[in-house]
Amino acid sequence: MTVQRDEDPATAPTCWCCGKEHPEARLVRLGAHPEVGVCLDCARWLHRRARQREDEHRSGLGPRLRASIDAVRATVIRRGWHERGVLGALLRRIDRRLP
Ligand SMILES: [Zn+2]
Incomplete structure (x- = not known):
């Protein structure tokens, strides 16, 4: 297109x-x-x-695991850890590989 x-x-x-x-x-x-x-x-x-x-x-292990990852991600963002120098770069790199 x-x-x-x-x-x-x-x-x-x-x-x-x-x-x-x-x-x-x-x-x-x-x-x-x-x-x-x-x-x-x-x-x-x-x-x-x-x-x-x-x-x-849905129910099951997959949705619960993803919900846990989402909760950790929300905590990291709320505390601003993703914007902290080397730690932030590492966290953002890990996040790109998470579901
Ligand atoms: Zn955009």
Whole structure:
């Protein structure tokens, strides 16, 4: 699918979720609305939100494990540990590999 845009080539496209500028290679476009681009970090966040919604109607070890990981993630973010130098970089790197 080719997307026609009336953008200033000097400015990078903007994520429709977080509002930050990203290169086109770091955006995911919606199928029915290719004018909407979401950055990879926000796409990951949306995926997790969708999975949380699905888990609300499931039981078992998987949903409980993911809920525990989500609780730890929320604590890390609430305390700002993800923004602390080397520790933050390590936590963000680990988070990219978690469900
Ligand atoms: Zn974003």
